[in-house]
Amino acid sequence: MKCLRLFAGALVAIALAVAVAPAKAGLFTALPQARRAASSNPLQHLIFIVQENRSFDHYFGTYPGADGIPSAAPCLPSKWYPSQCFTPYPNHAASNFGGPYVNKYQVADIDGGKMDGYVIQREQALGPQCAPKNGRVDPRRIVAAPMDDEGVRVNDHCIVDVMGYHDGTDLPNYWAYAKNYVLFDHLYESAESWSLPSHLALFSGWSAQCTKIDPPEIGSCSSNLNGKQWVPGKIPYLWTDITYLLYQNGITWSAYLDGGLGSAIGAPSNKVQGIWIPLGGFETVNDDGQYANAVGSTVADFESQAAAGTLPQVSWVIPNYEDSDHPQASVAKGQAFVTSVVNAVEGGPDWSSSAIVVVWDDMGGFYDHEPPPFKLDADGPGLRVPALLISPYAVAGTIDHQILTSDSFLKLVEDTFAGGESICQTGRSDPRPDCRDESTQLGNILDDFDFNQPARPPLILSTHPMSLLVEGGSPR
Numbered sequence: 362m363k364c365l366r367l368f369a370g371a372l373v374a375i376a377l378a379v380a381v382a383p384a385k386a387g388l389f390t391a392l393p394q395a396r397r398a399a400s401s402n403p404l405q406h407l408i409f410i411v412q413e414n415r416s417f418d419h420y421f422g423t424y425p426g427a428d429g430i431p432s433a434a435p436c437l438p439s440k441w442y443p444s445q446c447f448t449p450y451p452n453h454a455a456s457n458f459g460g461p462y463v464n465k466y467q468v469a470d471i472d473g474g475k476m477d478g479y480v481i482q483r484e485q486a487l488g489p490q491c492a493p494k495n496g497r498v499d500p501r502r503i504v505a506a507p508m509d510d511e512g513v514r515v516n517d518h519c520i521v522d523v524m525g526y527h528d529g530t531d532l533p534n535y536w537a538y539a540k541n542y543v544l545f546d547h548l549y550e551s552a553e554s555w556s557l558p559s560h561l562a563l564f565s566g567w568s569a570q571c572t573k574i575d576p577p578e579i580g581s582c583s584s585n586l587n588g589k590q591w592v593p594g595k596i597p598y599l600w601t602d603i604t605y606l607l608y609q610n611g612i613t614w615s616a617y618l619d620g621g622l623g624s625a626i627g628a629p630s631n632k633v634q635g636i637w638i639p640l641g642g643f644e645t646v647n648d649d650g651q652y653a654n655a656v657g658s659t660v661a662d663f664e665s666q667a668a669a670g671t672l673p674q675v676s677w678v679i680p681n682y683e684d685s686d687h688p689q690a691s692v693a694k695g696q697a698f699v700t701s702v703v704n705a706v707e708g709g710p711d712w713s714s715s716a717i718v719v720v721w722d723d724m725g726g727f728y729d730h731e732p733p734p735f736k737l738d739a740d741g742p743g744l745r746v747p748a749l750l751i752s753p754y755a756v757a758g759t760i761d762h763q764i765l766t767s768d769s770f771l772k773l774v775e776d777t778f779a780g781g782e783s784i785c786q787t788g789r790s791d792p793r794p795d796c797r798d799e800s801t802q803l804g805n806i807l808d809d810f811d812f813n814q815p816a817r818p819p820l821i822l823s824t825h826p827m828s829l830l831v832e833g834g835s836p837r
Contacts, residue, residue, distance in 0.1 A: 401812070402776075402812060403713075403754065403812060403816075404714060404715065404754070404777050404810075405674060405714035405715070406672050406673075406675075406676070406711050406715040406716070407674070407675050407676070407777060407778075408672070408675075408676045408678065408702075408706060409563075409717075409720065409770060410678045410699055410702055410703075410717065410718070411560070411677060411678070411680075411720060411721075411722055412685055412686045412695060412699065412719065412722070413680070413686050413687035413725070414462070414721065414722065414725030414726075415725050415727060415746065416725065416727040416728060416729035416744060416745060416746060416747075417429075417548075418430050418449070418526060418727070418728055418731075419525070419526050419527065419724075419725075419729070419747075420526070420535065420721075421535075421536075421544060422449065422729075423528045424529070424536065424546075426760050427544060427760050428546045428547065428731065428762065429546075430526065430730060431730055434448040434449055435449070435476070437477045437481075437728070438477060438480065439480045439481060439521075440484055441492055441498065447480050447521075448524065449524050449525070449728060450525055450526070452525025453530075453531055453831055454831060454832075455691040455693045455832045456832065457522055457525065457688050457689065458518065458520050458522050458523075458688050459522070459523060459688040459725040459727050460483035460486060460521075460725070460726025461482055461486040461726055462554075462555055463554055464554040464743075466482045467724070467743055469481075471744070474732045476729070476730050479524065479726065479727070480521060482726065483521045483523050483726060484521060487504065488504070490505075491504055491519035498521075500518060500519055500520045502518070502519045504518075504519060523726055523727055523728055524728050526727075527692065530828060531828050531829055531830050532692065532696055532828070533826045533827070533828055534696050534699070534826055535719075535749070537820070537822060538703070538749045538820075539749060541757055541758070541820050542752065542755040542757065543749065543751075543755045543756065543760075543761055543809045544747075544759070545748040545750070545763075545765055546745075546760055546761070546762060547734075547761075547762050547763060547765065548745065548746060548747075548765040548766065548767075548769070549733055549742035549746070549764070549765070549766050550722070550723050550741060550743030550744055550746055551566070551568075551740065551741055551768050552568040552743060553586060553733070553740065553741035553742060553743030554568070554587070554741075554743065555588075556636055556637060557636040558587070558588045558740070559722040559743075559767070560636065560638070560722060561588060562741075562766075562768070563720075563770070564602045564604070564640055565601065565602035565603060565784070566771050566793070566796070566798050567600055567740070567793045567797070568585060568586060569582045569583060569584055569598075569600055570582065570583065570588065570589050571589075574595075574596060574599065577596070577599050579599045579600065579790070579791050582791060586740060586741075588636070590635065590636055591635055591641065592624075592635065593641065597642050598642045599644045599791070600791035600792075600793060601645060601787060601791050602640065602643045602645055602646065602784070603771050603774060603775075603784060604645060604649070604651060604654070605787055606775065606783075607674075607774075607778070608649045609787060610779045612675060612778045613674045614651075614654060614673050614674065615663075615673045616654065616678075616679060617659060617662060617663035617676060617679065618632070618633040618638060618656065618659055618660070619632075619659070619678075619680045619681040619684055620633065620660075621633070622635065622641075623635070628682070629681075630683045632681055637722075638656060640656070641655040641656045643655075645789070660680075663676065663678060663702070664701075667708075668705065668708070668709050669709070670710035670711050672711050675774055678702050680695070680698050684698035685698075686721065688725055691830075691832065692830065693828065693830050693832075697825060699719055700822050700823070702717075703717055703751060707819030708819065708821060712816075712819055713753055713816040715752060716750065716751070716752035716754070716773075716810075717750070717752065718749070718750055718751075718770060718773075719747075719749040719751070720746065720748040720749075720767065721746040721747050721748070722746070724745070724746055729744050729745050731744075731745050735802065737766070737768075737795065738795050739794065742766045748765075750806065753816035753819075754810045754816065755810060755817075756810065756811050761808075763804025764802065764803060764804055765806065766797070768797035768798050768800065769803050769804065769805070769806050771783075771784065771797070771798040772798045772799075772803075772805070772806070773806045773807065776805075776807060783796055783799050784796065785798075785799065
């Protein structure tokens with residue numbers, strides 16, 4: 362089989378100059394317990410910035426020391442070009458397309474651990490209207506491809522860029538955060554599917570669907586990787602979420618929406634889709650009188666509170682489509698958004714008592730070479746996604762190789778503010794198959810802090826750093 366690289370037009374010379382990182386970097390050695398336990402945890406604010414649809418190898422596959430793209434570059438098969446295969450390549454286009462990523466596609470991508478299904482799945486999602494004619498695909502052609510899982514696009518280009526990756530020349534701020542703070546290189550989607558199940562798991566440790574919601578019957582809820590969309594006035598999520606534990610312990614919290622709440626799906630690009638902020642559809646949030654905490658604040662409110670030193674103890678910052686890194690939005694805009702939120706915290710009085718997590722919710726169909734290490738339950742985990750920890754107490758330059766999921770963020774909240782009490786210990790019974798936040802198979806994010814060190818000064822970055830990103834999609 363002939364092996365080809367996929368190049369991004371005029372960027373061939375740059376692409377050839379970028380080295381691929383070694384595959385394995387060894388095992389993470391947890392910090393000694395005394396290093397973080399000798400003094401009390403000074404964290405008073407946990408902030409989670411939830412971006413969209415990128416795999417780990419797509420953003421950090423060439424980051425030095427990380428478990429990135431293998432040096433013996435994989436070459437993935439294609440049905441459109443059966444005599445050829447395709448390897449990872451640097452893609453400096455700011456707008457990318459990715460591939461399908463609901464559960465059945467992720468299973469096909471993983472292909473029993475071969476990790477070779479990405480190209481074929483993208484081809485199949487585009488359909489025969491994009492298949493080669495006269496021996497080649499016309500990447501300029503726009504076709505009526507099926508609506509993607511999140512209703513973001515109906516029309517699509519005949520472009521297969523799932524093997525493309527970005528590096529520090531494209532994403533200097535993300536890489537600067539990794540260098541100065543903590544990069545997680547074995548953090549997997551909690552739910553092996555698209556954004557709604559991933560966000561449900563992010564807030565509750567479970568992706569489920571309840572068949573009886575009017576009147577509500579908690580016993581009708583069971584694991585589900587599709588997810589039922591909520592709209593204001595409807596309460597489809599009857600199981601327990603993390604805010605119920607916060608409410609019981611008197612912990613303040615808020616979600617901050619970039620431009621406010623839009624429709625449940627396919628929101629305008631300047632508002633947040635309901636599927637990205639499902640907290641408003643949880644029974645606990647509504648029963649506790651905290652619906653406004655879930656959908657009533659904007660990112661502008663967050664920045665004002667950060668400047669005033671009045672942030673709640675737990676915050677979730679949710680971007681709109683344009684700022685989310687979601688294909689086909691510009692990754693330059695997504696990086697600028699994240700940087701502005703981080704700068705707001707680092708420039709305010711709460712910095713010395715804060716920890717910021719930046720995480721991407723699912724893999725967006727982009728290539729990653731690592732299969733999920735094990736099954737926790739029917740929901741997953743799924744494929745690897747990028748994640749960063751930014752804090753004045755984060756151990757600088759750490760690459761954390763612990764196996765983690767977004768459930769590990771719930772445990773971080775619980776250990777910081779609830780004395781280690783888990784969602785399952787709240788006294789509110791639901792039929793979840795397990796308590797993900799109690800899993801002994803997952804690592805502990807607290808091991809990435811050194812609470813004995815003085816608070817490190819902030820790292821304020823430009824929201825418009827110099828990079829090699831170019832606007833527009835890249836042809837095959």
